[in-house]
Amino acid sequence: MRRVVVVLALLALALPMAAWADTITTTNQTGTIAISGMSGTNGLGTVGTSTIASNGSQLTSFSWGSFSASSGKGGALGSVSFATGALATGSVSGGGTFAGGGSFAIVGQGSWLAGLPGSPKGKTTLFSGSFVGPINWTLDSQSGPKETYTLSGNIAGTLYNGTTITGTTSQNFYTYNGQLVAGIGHISIGNTTLSTVPEPGTLGLLGTGLVGVAGMLRRKLMAS
Numbered sequence: 329m330r331r332v333v334v335v336l337a338l339l340a341l342a343l344p345m346a347a348w349a350d351t352i353t354t355t356n357q358t359g360t361i362a363i364s365g366m367s368g369t370n371g372l373g374t375v376g377t378s379t380i381a382s383n384g385s386q387l388t389s390f391s392w393g394s395f396s397a398s399s400g401k402g403g404a405l406g407s408v409s410f411a412t413g414a415l416a417t418g419s420v421s422g423g424g425t426f427a428g429g430g431s432f433a434i435v436g437q438g439s440w441l442a443g444l445p446g447s448p449k450g451k452t453t454l455f456s457g458s459f460v461g462p463i464n465w466t467l468d469s470q471s472g473p474k475e476t477y478t479l480s481g482n483i484a485g486t487l488y489n490g491t492t493i494t495g496t497t498s499q500n501f502y503t504y505n506g507q508l509v510a511g512i513g514h515i516s517i518g519n520t521t522l523s524t525v526p527e528p529g530t531l532g533l534l535g536t537g538l539v540g541v542a543g544m545l546r547r548k549l550m551a552s
Contacts, residue, residue, distance in 0.1 A: 366509060406454070413428055432456075445489065473506075498518065
């Protein structure tokens with residue numbers, strides 16, 4: 329009996345952890361970025377004006393629990409697109425932060441979608457959301473004509489099935505021969521991790537119920 333009480337208590341504590349364990353990981357490659365507000369002589373970008381928007385980045389892998397899909401040699405699985413808020417601090421060339429907001433979307437296309445919960449068909453927006461809070465823009469290296477940068481931040485939105493979801497994304501870029509001054513960059517690879525948000529009401533009721541059952545069994549054990 330004592331063992332049953334312990335097991336029920338552990339189950340109650342594990343419920344929130346199980347809810348948060350449902351994660352989705354994706355990668356995207358290639359494509360370009362357009363940086364606004366880069367006119368002028370210094371090419372630093374303008375705080376409050378400069379923004380970054382992607383174009384043509386391909387979704388190359390999508391994993392959700394035991395399900396996994398990879399583009400391999402069969403072409404892209406879909407696309408990843410994003411846009412930031414305005415430059416808030418620092419500079420485009422030297423690094424800084426962009427404001428949250430903007431947009432972030434993952435679109436899937438192809439027969440592989442049938443393996444997902446609900447078996448969506450055709451072109452499907454798998455995730456639609458935006459950046460939350462400041463977005464970090466980091467100058468990683470500057471060697472000769474090539475510069476590399478990383479854009480990273482938190483995102484939040486909804487899945488295709490209406491589930492609320494949060495996560496993080498890190499996108500790596502490079503520029504050549506002064507392209508940055510013209511507001512041009514290239515995407516090398518991006519990694520995004522999403523975690524489903526648990527439903528507090530349902531989890532709370534179930535967890536409270538398990539704790540209550542455990543307490544009743546414990547009192548019965550002590551009285552016997």
